[in-house]
Amino acid sequence: xxxxxxxxxxxxxxxxxxxxxxSADFQPLDSVVAIVEDDVIMSSELRERLNRVRANLEAxxxxxxxQNLLVRETLDRLVLESIQLQMAARxxxxxxxxxxxxxxxxxxxxxxxxxxxxxxxxxxQGQSYTSMRNSIERELILQRVQSGxxxxxxxxxxxxxxxxxxxEEGEVLTAEQYHLIHxxxxxxxxxxxxxAAAKAHVEKLYQRIKAGEEFGPVIASSGEPYxxxxxxxGWRKSDEVPxxxxxVAPTLQIGQSSPPIRSASGFHLVxxxxxxxxxxxxxxxxxxxxxxxxSTIRNDEQTREFVARLRRQIIDGADFAELxxxxxxxxxxxxxxxxxxxxNPGQMVPEFEQMVQNVEIGAVSEPFRTQFGWHILQVEDRxxxxxxxxxxxxxxxxxxxxxxxxxxxxxxxxxxxDEAFVDIK
Numbered sequence: 001x002x003x004x005x006x007x008x009x010x011x012x013x014x015x016x017x018x019x020x021x022x023s024a025d026f027q028p029l030d031s032v033v034a035i036v037e038d039d040v041i042m043s044s045e046l047r048e049r050l051n052r053v054r055a056n057l058e059a060x061x062x063x064x065x066x067q068n069l070l071v072r073e074t075l076d077r078l079v080l081e082s083i084q085l086q087m088a089a090r091x092x093x094x095x096x097x098x099x100x101x102x103x104x105x106x107x108x109x110x111x112x113x114x115x116x117x118x119x120x121x122x123x124x125q126g127q128s129y130t131s132m133r134n135s136i137e138r139e140l141i142l143q144r145v146q147s148g149x150x151x152x153x154x155x156x157x158x159x160x161x162x163x164x165x166x167x168e169e170g171e172v173l174t175a176e177q178y179h180l181i182h183x184x185x186x187x188x189x190x191x192x193x194x195x196a197a198a199k200a201h202v203e204k205l206y207q208r209i210k211a212g213e214e215f216g217p218v219i220a221s222s223g224e225p226y227x228x229x230x231x232x233x234g235w236r237k238s239d240e241v242p243x244x245x246x247x248v249a250p251t252l253q254i255g256q257s258s259p260p261i262r263s264a265s266g267f268h269l270v271x272x273x274x275x276x277x278x279x280x281x282x283x284x285x286x287x288x289x290x291x292x293x294x295s296t297i298r299n300d301e302q303t304r305e306f307v308a309r310l311r312r313q314i315i316d317g318a319d320f321a322e323l324x325x326x327x328x329x330x331x332x333x334x335x336x337x338x339x340x341x342x343x344n345p346g347q348m349v350p351e352f353e354q355m356v357q358n359v360e361i362g363a364v365s366e367p368f369r370t371q372f373g374w375h376i377l378q379v380e381d382r383x384x385x386x387x388x389x390x391x392x393x394x395x396x397x398x399x400x401x402x403x404x405x406x407x408x409x410x411x412x413x414x415x416x417x418d419e420a421f422v423d424i425k
Contacts, residue, residue, distance in 0.1 A: 004291050020392060034075060035423040036082040041075070049074050075424070080413055083420045084145045089146075095140045103136050152403055153408045173399065174239050174392045176220070176278025178249050180270050182230040183219045187266040193225060201226050202260045202267040209257045209306040215271040230268075240279075245270050280391045282345065285356050287382040288322060288338035293373035300374075307367040307374040320378060329373065342385070352377070376405040 034041040043089045052225045055075055057064055064070065101115075108118035119129045164170045183203055187193050201222070208218050219228050233242075241249050245268075248258045252272035261268040290310060293305045310327060321337025324389050328334040348356065356379060365377045 007421045010298075032425050034079060034425060035421070036079050037086055037421050039082045039086055041078050042281075043079060043370075046071070046075055049078060061216055079420075079422055080417060081138070082141050083416050086147075087416075089140045091145075093141055095137050099140065100133065100137055103140060104133060107132075107136065115265060148413075149403060150397075150409050150412050153412065154404045155399045156397045160400055161393050164396045164400060165392055170396060173395060174277045176250075177235050177243060177276050178238070178252075178272060179235050179274035179276075180233040180241070180245065180249065181215060182233050182245075183215075183228040184230045184265060184270045185226055185228050187268045198226065198267060199260065199262075204268065206257060206260055206269060208271070209271070215257060215269075218268070232273075235274075235276075244268065266399055268414050276395070278388075280387045282385050282387045283378050284342045284344055284383050284385050286322060286342050286383075287340045287356055287375035287377055287379055288324065288373050289330070289333070289340060289352075290320075290328040290338050291373050291375050292327060293329050300369075303374050304367050304369075311364050311376045312366065314376075314378075320364070327335060334365075342383070344387075 001071060030042050030044045031045050032040045033046055050070065053070065054064060058261060065073075089406075104118075105115055108115045111118060113121065113123075115117070122129050122132055165174060185198060187198060205218050205222060209215055220363055222228055238246075238250065244261060244263055245258070249272070251334055252258060252270075252275075253390045254272055254275050257269055257271040261270070290307065292303050292307050292310075298306065324334055324338030328338055330338070343356070343388065345353070347353075349370050349372075352375065355365050355368050355375075355377060359377065359379050361379050361382060363378065365375075367374050367376055369375075401413060
């Protein structure tokens with residue numbers, strides 16, 4: 001329901017802004033510009049958002065739209081946000097501190113700063129770090145409300161995915177592609193660098209990466225006189241990979257670095273950051289486990305000791321499945337004797353994944369802790385499984401889902417806007 005025109009709202013805001021600019025001593029009273037269901041939008045909110053929109057447009061060197069149009073679109077966006085935030089409040093949507101901290105850290109990283117450096121820069125520019133956090137939290141809540149309501153409206157049939165894979169675009173999507181990151185230690189002609197010493201240095205860096213250290217920090221740790229160049233090569237199809245890496249790239253697993261490669265330019269290291277398309281062979285593990293959680297009657301150390309006793313019983317001949325049924329607190333697997341079936345890499349939390357890799361087939365692990373509690377596990381078998389078709393179908397569904405998402409989001413936003421009580425003052 002709309003009782004006054006957008007033009008009236010625009011004129012009201014323009015008047016407030018003009019009055020504020022005309023007198024340094026004049027402080028305009030805050031007023032309600034819109035009632036949205038059980039919430040209100042204040043003129044101060046609208047002014048603040050307008051200032052932010054103008055600043056963003058100017059930073060992007062874009063021409064400012066007509067004042068009335070800018071006010072109308074900005075207020076309409078605030079109305080839609082208010083509707084969604086009220087939906088979130090009714091549904092009990094909350095953003096945990098850890099998730100919010102991660103989001104703030106990502107924003108800081110995008111600006112190539114630590115969180116503390118980001119805070120200092122914001123305050124130096126006269127902006128509030130707390131307000132920035134609140135804005136990010138608001139955006140995360142909106143994203144969660146939108147995805148929760150829109151995703152359930154999107155259905156991708158198997159036939160749709162198959163049709164997409166058979167299309168020209170689908171064939172390109174499923175072609176083998178590599179995301180490579182490259183580092184070069186240049187040794188130009190006439191360089192003062194000793195080649196043998198340089199080779200030994202690059203080999204030492206390669207061994208650190210091979211042992212599990214991250215590629216970027218290892219390369220960055222190389223100081224004078226061994227300064228590397230290079231960078232992200234992006235996604236390349238197999239026939240687009242530089243000839244120097246064409247043979248080694250297909251042999252690299254994700255996260256694996258090549259041994260040093262010598263060329264006329266110097267020594268190269270290349271790491272496979274990501275890989276997609278082509279044949280996908282996945283190492284799977286058949287695993288069962290027992291989970292016991294600390295409680296008010298059994299603290300963390302007592303829980304670990306209890307799980308250790310269960311392990312000793314299994315080693316002494318007790319049946320793993322029977323002990324799992326009697327003691328495991330994993331509701332999903334306890335009645336199945338602790339069976340988790342065949343698991344894929346990345347399917348479990350990191351601590352569980354690491355233990356799976358470290359345990360020999362048939363052995364029972366030592367007790368180990370995850371966020372869920374204390375576990376013991378047994379790897380019953382291992383195999384290599386061809387997941388090519390499954391991966392291709394999943395990627396097709398992702399692409400089709402992304403295409404439908406914006407269309408369904410727009411439709412859903414129109415629906416909730418039409419159904420809401422909105423009174424523009």
